[in-house]
Amino acid sequence: MNTPSSVIQSLHESYGTYRLHHLSAAACVHAEVQREIDLIVARGAGVVRRRDIGRSIEERNIVLLSAGTGTRNVMLWSQMHGDEPTATLALLDILARIVQDPLTPWLAEMLSAITVHMIPMLNPDGAELRRRCNAAGIDINRDARAAVSPEARTLLKAYRELTPEFGFNLHDQDLRSVGDTTQPAALALLAPPSDPARSVSHTRLRAMRIGALVATVLQPYIGGRIARYDDTHECRAFGDLFQSLGTSTLLIESGHWPGDPEKEYIRKMNAVAILTALWSIAAGSYEDAELEFYRDIPVNGRRVFDLLIRGLEARHPSGWTGPVDLGVMFERNSDRAIIKEIGDLSTHGGLETHTIGARPLPPQLARVEAVVRRAEIYDLLQIYRHDAGPGS
Ligand SMILES: [Zn+2]
Known part of the structure; x- marks a missing residue:
């Protein structure tokens, strides 16, 4: 053979x-x-x-x-x-x-x-x-x-x-x-x-x-x-x-x-x-x-997300702000996305990764286990990318 x-x-x-x-x-x-x-x-x-x-x-x-x-x-x-x-x-x-x-x-x-x-x-x-x-x-x-x-x-x-x-x-x-x-x-x-x-x-x-x-x-x-x-x-x-x-x-x-x-x-x-x-x-x-x-x-x-967004800025009503990454998982066969982790995700990867640089994390995404539509996150990325010029 x-x-x-x-x-x-x-x-x-x-x-x-x-x-x-x-x-x-x-x-x-x-x-x-x-x-x-x-x-x-x-x-x-x-x-x-x-x-x-x-x-x-x-x-x-x-x-x-x-x-x-x-x-x-x-x-x-x-x-x-x-x-x-x-x-x-x-x-x-x-x-x-x-x-x-x-x-x-x-x-x-x-x-x-x-x-x-x-x-x-x-x-x-x-x-x-x-x-x-x-x-x-x-x-x-x-x-x-x-x-x-x-x-x-x-x-x-x-x-x-x-x-x-x-x-x-x-x-x-x-x-x-x-x-x-x-x-x-x-x-x-x-x-x-x-x-x-x-x-x-x-x-x-x-x-x-x-x-x-x-x-x-x-x-x-x-x-x-x-x-x-x-x-x-x-x-x-x-x-x-x-x-x-x-x-x-x-x-x-x-x-x-x-x-x-x-x-x-x-x-x-x-x-x-x-x-x-x-x-x-x-x-x-x-x-x-x-x-x-x-x-x-x-x-x-478990060190990889469907979508990883680096370089966001978390903001709290108290006035506190801090740099965070966002780890998102998508539900199989649905348009739903779940916020899985917020914070230092330098140890993690993404099937898709975006680095956008010190842009505010919207309140609806600022909660772990929050469920949103995938399109909502991509719309946000679109706006940020448009504002910042060509990104990654
Ligand atoms: Zn199986």
Whole structure:
């Protein structure tokens, strides 16, 4: 097989030729995804096999897409949280790459060594409403043990049938920093623990090696912007459960990239990283990945805001004034912004940062946890920038 670096480079450089251009995070609802799946299956002429494996509470079908003839199974599932579409788009991009030219030597070898099984959009009802939980308000990733929801039951049934050697649990995370740095985390990884003691079993060790591999291959494209997700054991979560059942499972959380609100770059990084990981599982090359590259990943931190405004001046009716920065977080899928911190934020970063210089902080923004419209803050920035000439 090719060396990984040449595979990664070609996946990266040719992404525009296989990316599904008309599918975006905003359009990632069940009907659109089903339409794309139909097109992929038709284009693949047998390369990608489709099977309905379950239905959501609101009767939307949940689909399993399989490619490959290998006896070793790998299972990937996305969007069990309805408002986390990035990896669904990446999975469909990967399938589009497979059907684009399944005879590419490294791809053909991969698909003869393993069979890849994908469940894109496990929670179609949540996706429709752009919310985390299913139609009954259940968080599917806290339903692995009880399996009350049809969505969790569908995933468990597929799991029992396939008994995959490797699993990929794909999510989007809230805005986090890379450890205590001011850098936003583009991705977060975790090989979830299978017990409260977080012991490192053979199964989990292999997942850590896949994590090390993903961190290494993405390094040239995202620098150090990769974090490790909280590793507290949660027995109701699927990753923790599957890890305990002997499937080496990696959690990949899509994070954030400056100037990329639709997460297009993160989607691309997902597609490249997952395809590379699948290739390395097929080739067995992940076993050479250095564990330090997983263990040394800084944990998710909280040192970054959606919007950071430096150089404001707080004013109090008593006559006191003082220089402050303003840290603002945006609510997902809404136009609301929350004032999170006021004061010295020199230790923090922003997905978007503005330095305006000794302008008054309006009273409606001068309270922590105040909720305002995003537009209100941008209008203010517009006025300040207009007054001060071109700013940052
Ligand atoms: Zn999630």
